Amino acid sequence: MTVLAHTGALTLRQLRAAWRVPAFVVMNVVQPLTWLLLFGQLFTSVVDIPGFEGGSSYLEFLTPGIVMMMALFGSAWAGTSYVQDMERGVMDRFLTSPASRGALMVSTLVYQAVLTVVQTLIVLAVALLGGARFGGGAPGVLVLLLAAMLLTASFSALSNAAALLARSQNALIGLSQLVTIPLMFLSSALMDTRLSAGWLDRVAAFNPFEWAVVASREALGGQGRDWPSIAGHLGLLAAFTAVLAWVATRAFRTYQRSA
Amino acid sequence: MSTPRSGPALAARDLVKTYPQGRGKPPLTALDGLSFEAAPGTVFGLLGPNGAGKSTTVKILSTLARADSGRAFVAGIDVGADPAGVRRAIGFVAQKQVSDPMDTGLENLLLAGRLHGMGARRARERAEELLDRFGLAGAARRQVKTYSGGMIRKLDVAVGLMHRPRVLFLDEPTTGLDPEARAEMWAEIERMAAGERMTVLLTTHYLEEADRLAARLAIVDGGRVVAEGSPEQLKSELRGDAVLVQPRDRARLPEARAAVGGVSVFREVGIVGRAVHARADDGGAALPQALAALEAAGVPVASATVSRPSLDDVYLAHTGRSFAAAEERHARAEAEGVAA
Known part of the structure; x- marks a missing residue:
């Protein structure tokens, strides 16, 4: 119970900060929206390529991909708030309080996931305005939100771990450049990988980012949804998130050893 | 527990x-x-x-x-x-x-x-x-x-x-x-x-x-x-007041130290910065004796002070250097560490 209360109090602290400067939340949506509208227009004919099995509207195909890109790129910077807390004495104050390391970690993951939900709903609304229609209805949207939250939590944990180990913003730049961009291209976010090189399709199957894209696209699709596949991918993503959150919480030990 | x-x-x-x-x-x-x-x-x-x-x-x-x-x-x-x-x-x-x-x-x-x-x-x-x-x-x-x-x-x-x-x-x-x-x-x-x-x-x-x-x-x-x-x-463990005498010419510090050291009421005579530092039970009575000794040695004096023991004196007595000097040394080491 205490851990839950601590997690709640620490999550609210971050939400208050975001609420006071909503510009940051909005800024993070501008780029994905630009991609959605630009790529949506640029690649309209992709759906006509023989063998493309992603439906008849590229905008509809693209939307879950863009949502996950937004979640991935945004969470790579999640460690920024730890870096700021460490530069001040805020982190040391929390670490000398009864708050558990788990609560310190999970609160930032929940906070980031909440931001992702808000941003996802904005992207979804714009896609609908742009003419996209998703047969999956409410269950589809719920899976999209869940997948986006899990993806956010897992990479936020990775970002937090990097922040704790390196104690600088520079580590996060590395993370966002070297990890997120390859993950994005090794996936079906922008393109049906059945039309890509065979090795890419096989590699993508091990990409957590791809798990989120596949599960949400399948769930948004409507008729004939492959629920076992959706559940399987979400399960993998949840396990991945749990492992990363645990590893990141362990990183507090290293931070303290060098304190 | x-x-x-x-x-x-x-x-x-x-x-x-x-x-x-x-x-x-x-x-x-x-x-x-x-x-x-x-x-x-x-x-x-x-x-x-x-x-x-x-x-x-x-x-x-x-x-x-x-x-x-x-x-x-x-x-x-x-x-x-x-x-x-x-x-x-x-x-x-x-x-x-x-x-x-x-x-x-x-x-x-x-x-x-x-x-x-x-x-x-x-x-x-x-x-x-x-x-x-x-x-x-x-x-x-x-x-x-x-x-x-x-x-x-x-x-x-x-x-x-x-x-x-x-x-x-x-x-x-x-x-x-x-x-x-x-x-x-x-x-x-x-x-x-x-x-x-x-x-x-x-x-x-x-x-x-x-x-x-x-x-x-x-x-x-x-x-x-x-x-x-x-x-x-x-402070009281230091037993006595601090007497600080600064010769006009820095080069004559050793001479000044020898002159003050020759007066029996002074102990712990040493050089701190640009001054001769010594301790005496009654600083007010001892100071004129120090000045007389310096005059006899022909060392012109720029300033002379007597003070009750301070924590700076305590620090000096226990570490052999003044507090300010220790701070400076640390700042220098930090700067070198950054440069290296």
Whole structure:
């Protein structure tokens, strides 16, 4: 119970900060929206390529991909708030309080996931305005939100771990450049990988980012949804998130050893 | 965990802490067998120049860092064996700002209360009491980033006091404050120490601050305690006043030293900076004798002073160098470290 209360109090602290400067939340949506509208227009004919099995509207195909890109790129910077807390004495104050390391970690993951939900709903609304229609209805949207939250939590944990180990913003730049961009291209976010090189399709199957894209696209699709596949991918993503959150919480030990 | 009623509120025994310096370099020894004890309900000062090991000691006692060897007890709890127990018993005001700039003053206090398991109502009452006491009631609902440096520091202390800790750590609470804010902070700490039943561990590199606030203090140098006692005790152990004579010509310092050393009432005659430093039981009576000796030796004098022993003298007596020189040396080492 205490851990839950601590997690709640620490999550609210971050939400208050975001609420006071909503510009940051909005800024993070501008780029994905630009991609959605630009790529949506640029690649309209992709759906006509023989063998493309992603439906008849590229905008509809693209939307879950863009949502996950937004979640991935945004969470790579999640460690920024730890870096700021460490530069001040805020982190040391929390670490000398009864708050558990788990609560310190999970609160930032929940906070980031909440931001992702808000941003996802904005992207979804714009896609609908742009003419996209998703047969999956409410269950589809719920899976999209869940997948986006899990993806956010897992990479936020990775970002937090990097922040704790390196104690600088520079580590996060590395993370966002070297990890997120390859993950994005090794996936079906922008393109049906059945039309890509065979090795890419096989590699993508091990990409957590791809798990989120596949599960949400399948769930948004409507008729004939492959629920076992959706559940399987979400399960993998949840396990991945749990492992990363645990590893990141362990990183507090290293931070303290060098304190 | 059992908590003995009596015994020291804080005890450090032979603490050793080293930090790896990277490949090819020997590890940096921050603490080299540091020991001290503080009685409950007192303000205990750790005084030393930057780099002496004060902050490392605070980090170990507050569970932020682990010692390589040695043991430490806070409120009777073994820091190594039960860090969670220690965290419930302490308040921690780091050298850096511990208040979140994005939250308001009130929100910072309420969060601290929540983390210490206080109910919403009790937390609010306590927060309002502290805001009143520290003169922050008017700013309670403003974001901390709009506060002045002195206000932030007061809020930091209030955050540390929120749950009525048994031991409060104040790591250099007035560093970076202007003289006015510092004087105000000192008054707050004095009032707080009188009003709350708790032990305060204060680290400082201001001699004046230690002198004024600490009931007892330990002088830290090179990761060890070199002297311990009340400021008055430490000063009276020096037995006598400090006499400082500065010759007009720096080159003649050795001659001046020899002349003063030849007068029997002086002891501990040495050179500190550009002056001859000596000690005498009655400084006022001894000074004319020093001046006479210098005149006889033909050394013109630029200035001469007599002072009651200060903590700076205590520091000098125990470490062989003046406090200012130690601070300077550390600053130089830091600068070289950055350059290297």
